[in-house]
Amino acid sequence: MTSEIEMSQAPVLPKGERRHTVSRLVRYLLASPWRAVLMILAGMAAVALIAIGPKIMGQATNVLFEGVLGTMLVKMGVKPGTPKEVVVSHLESRGEDKFAQMIASMDVQVGVGIDWNRLAAILIFVTCVYVVSILVRLVQNFLMTRLVSDAVYTMRRQIEEKMDRLPLEYFDRTPRGEVMSRTTNDIDNISGNLQEILGELLFSVFSLIGAFIMMLTISPLLTLIAFVIIPVMALCAGIILKKTQPQFTRQWIQTGHVNSHVEEMFSGHMVVRAFGHQEAAEAEFEEKNRELYQASFKASFFSALVTPMSTFFGNLSFVVVVIVGGVHVLSGTMTLGGLQAFTQYTRQASQPIGQLASMGTMLQSALASCKRVFEFLDEPEERPDPDRPDYLGKDGSGHIDGLVRFDHVRFSYKPEEPLITDLTIEAKPGQTIAIVGPTGAGKTTLVNLLMRFYDIQSGSITIDGVDISKVSRKELRSHFGMVLQDTWLFDGTVRDNLLYGLNEGTTIPDVQMIEGAKATHVDEFIRKLPDGYNTVLTEDSSELSQGERQLMTICRAFLSDPDILILDEATSSVDTRTELLVQQAMNTLRAGRTSFVIAHRLSTIRDADLILVVNHGSVVEQGTHAQLLERGGAYASLYNSQFTEGNEES
Structure with missing residues (x-):
């Protein structure tokens, strides 16, 4: 995993990589081309x-202004009904050339006031235009929301499916908080920003184009003046976006760091308190939180500069247009309604320019999250199952005898650190194979290889003579039952947790479930719960002790009725009395099926058919309990040390 120092540097996305991220995101959005x-x-x-609205409103302004001028001319002594040409000539003779040009450019009738019928018709028409535009915009927003929702839904589904295909190695080297941050925070950030971007992007672009066209129809000169400011705005926005992008990348990386730390401290809060590391944990959180604060502040600060910048240039353009346009109205080369429409178009043009600049910062944030999500989706996956997999069991019946053989197996987690170099062992059907050895000897690794959580580098592992690498993982694991040292119960009822180990689509009657619960000594404490088997458990299951949680996982394996059983320190969390009861249940469970037991308490595996003593990935001794004690080797040393400690403690 990339170190935190490397991640915190968060280099800017290269153009090629940014282009690839954008194109990949667009493919998600275009999953429904017709939409x-x-x-x-x-x-x-x-x-x-919307674009034709201001021009229509300009006509309404002209109707009002023409009616006002017609009335004003009567007050100036002009007789009602005087032709406009006569009025213009009269004004020119009096030296009022600009006023005359204004009258000449408009449809002024002396003595006729405001044409209220025409004004009402124009206003009703423009109202209808705006209402229809709103309805069409709602349709656009609905389609846009569906596009984004479908894209994010697809991402989430692919992430869920990806988790099932990722090797265990990925989760071993990646903090859970980092995985959760990519699959929740980053996805939410993509969804939120895409809603904002797509909701305004097309509308802003089309508005800008529409406003530009309508402005050209009114005054090409004023259009040039209004749009000459755009390159300056684009340059300033580009500088801001260049500063913003790396800060958004850092922000989401640091969010992952904070989530990882919080998740780690929450899951281990008892250990943190027990060893008095609260202050150290708080100091570490403060440091990570400060880094997140700094990245978030810089990203927010730079992105916030876009709005005042675009507003300033928009207002500057508006002022220049009004001044120059006013001169044109006075000179008669433009009507007042035309100037009013043009100023509205100026606003319509400057607003989308500012919105596009703002959307640039949101796009940077969304791309930073997209990069992290795509990195997760591009992680190397498990070796794919064979196209035509073999099946375990005689004639595909599903039942297996349980003959397990490791044949010259070689495996290492890291190529430079060999672990298992040449391992050959055999477990006969119905045997209980105990695996013991010091910490780090490779005991759990054998189980991981048998379940194909990791694939071996060479050699073979067979079950009933079938190479497990030629069997699908789902088919292989359906024959195993597993009880781990770390108990895991999910949010749900006691019944759901106990039946979790059943194959998909398989059910058993309650009577059989209760019999299994009694056999594993679970029934007695379940009945004491408020709702018995229907009691809803939370993830931490605080209503259960650690030993009771362990017993429930044992019962879960018991009810799944596996062909091969794996017990990894299954009794480590129960007291001595309960251990004896569980051992009896385990003896019943192991009967007739091959079992692999990883144990540190050697007293629990005395009756094993075969004990393998593992060290440095190799089997250094094997035999029964009595045989290994008689040899006086590594097993005898381990057993005697525990026996001595037990005597001293007593």
Whole structure:
């Protein structure tokens, strides 16, 4: 896993990688092309309707202004009904050339006031235009929401499926908090930002184009003045975005670090308190939280600069347009309604420019999260199952005898650190094989290889003569029952937890479940729970002791009725009296099936058919309990040390 120092540096995405991330994200959004096309068409229609609105409103302004001028001319002594040409000539003769040009450019009728019918018709029409544009915009937003929701849904589904295909090695080297951050926080960030971006991107682009076209129809000169400011805005926005992108990358990386630390401290809070490391944990959290704060602050600060920058240039453009446009109105080369419409288009143009700049910062944040999610999805997966897998069991019946053989197996977690070099062992059907040895000797590794949590580098592992590498993992693991040292119960009822080990689609009657619970000494404490077998357990199952949780996992394996049983320190969390009871249940459970027992308490495996003493990945001794004691080797040394400690303690 990348170290925290390397991750915190968070280099800016290279252009090629950024382009690849964008194109990959677009493929998710275009999973439904017809929906995307409809969204674009709806956006274009909405913009077209909004774009013609100001020009229609300009006509309403002209109707009002022409009516006011017609009335004003009467007050100036002009007789009602005087032709406009006569009025213009009269004004020019009086030296009022600009006023005359204004009258000449408009449809002014002397003595006729405001045409209220025409004004009402224009206002009703423009209202209908805006209402229809809103409805079309709602359709666009609905389609956009579906596109984003479908894309994020697909991402989440792929992440869930990816987890099932990732090798155990990935989870061994990656903090759980980091995985959770990528699969929750980053996905939520992508969803939120895409909603914002797609909701305004097309609309802003189309609005800008529509406003530009309508402005050209009114005054090409003013359009040039209004848009000359755009390159300056684009340059400033580019500088801001260049500063923002690495900060967003750091922000989400540091979020993963904080989540990892919190998850680790929460799961181990008892150990932290027991050893008095609260202050050290708080100091470490403070450091990670400060790094997250700094990255988040810089990302937010730089992205916040976009809005005031775009507002400043938009206002500057508006002021220049009003001044120059006012001169044109006075000179008669533009109507007042035309100037009003143009200023509205100026606003319509400057607003999407600012929105596009703001969306650039949101896009940087979304791309930073996309990169982290895509990195997770691109992680190397487990070796794929064979296209035509073999099946365990005679004639595909599903039952296996349980003849397990490791033949010259070689395996290492790291190529430079050999662990198992040449291992050959055999477990006959129905035998109980105990695996003992010092910590780090490779005991659990044997189980991981047998379950294909890891694949061997050479040699073979067979069950009933079938190479397990030629069997699908699902088929292989369906024949195993497992009880680990670390108990795991999920949120759900006691009944759901006990029946979790059953193969998919398999059920058993309650009578059989209760018999199994009684055989593993679970029934007696379950009946004391508030709702018995229907009691809902939380993930930490605080209503159960550690020993009771362990007993429930043993019962779960018992009810699954596996062909091969794996017990990894299954009795480590129960008291001595309960251990004796569980041993009796385990003896019943192991009857007739091959069992592998990993144990540190050597007293629990005295009756094993074969004991393997493992050290440095190799079997250094093997035999029965009595045979190994008689030899006086490594097993005898381990057993006598425990026996001596037990006497001293007593």
